Amino acid sequence: MAQPVNWDALLARLAARVGEETPPTITEVDKSMIRAFADATGASSRVYTDEAYARGTRYGSLIAPPAFVSTFVIGHMPDIFHVADGLPRILHTDDQVEIHQPIRPGDRIKAFARYAGARRKDGRQGPMLFQSADLILERHDGAHVARVRIVSVSF
Secondary structure: OOOOHHHHHHHHHHHHOOEEEOOOOOEEOOHHHHHHHHHHHOOOOOHHHHHHHHHOOOOOOOOHHHHHHHHHOOOOOOOOOOOOOOOOOOEEEEEEEEEEOEEEEOOOEEEEEEEEEEEEEEOOOEEEEEEEEEEEEOOOOOHHHHHEEEEEEEO
């Protein structure tokens, strides 16, 4: 039988983690990655797969589909979330995506996660722990590419 959760201590410990970051990863994006992702996800716009077409668009080159940001979670999510004793189940519940710049072939993307916080919420089957973290993507020139707020729930 799991020990009862000391909510005050747990939330205080997690509050102290706000701002903590995972070590960054660097990924050099190439055309084949973008095309493979578009094909695998059914993203059908030619701006993701047809170079000649993409050159004639406002983007001027191939770009990655918006959901491509999900390829950067490895090494960051769910690693940054705390696994709480007494709350054996953890589920991914929500993503909120802000894209500031399209991702293009040749971009070197730095990705890292930043712990954003935790809160308790009482549900029908008892207390739940919601945690949030931001996956942050920056281009090699320092431009902010995207922020993905990811929320998990433990119960």
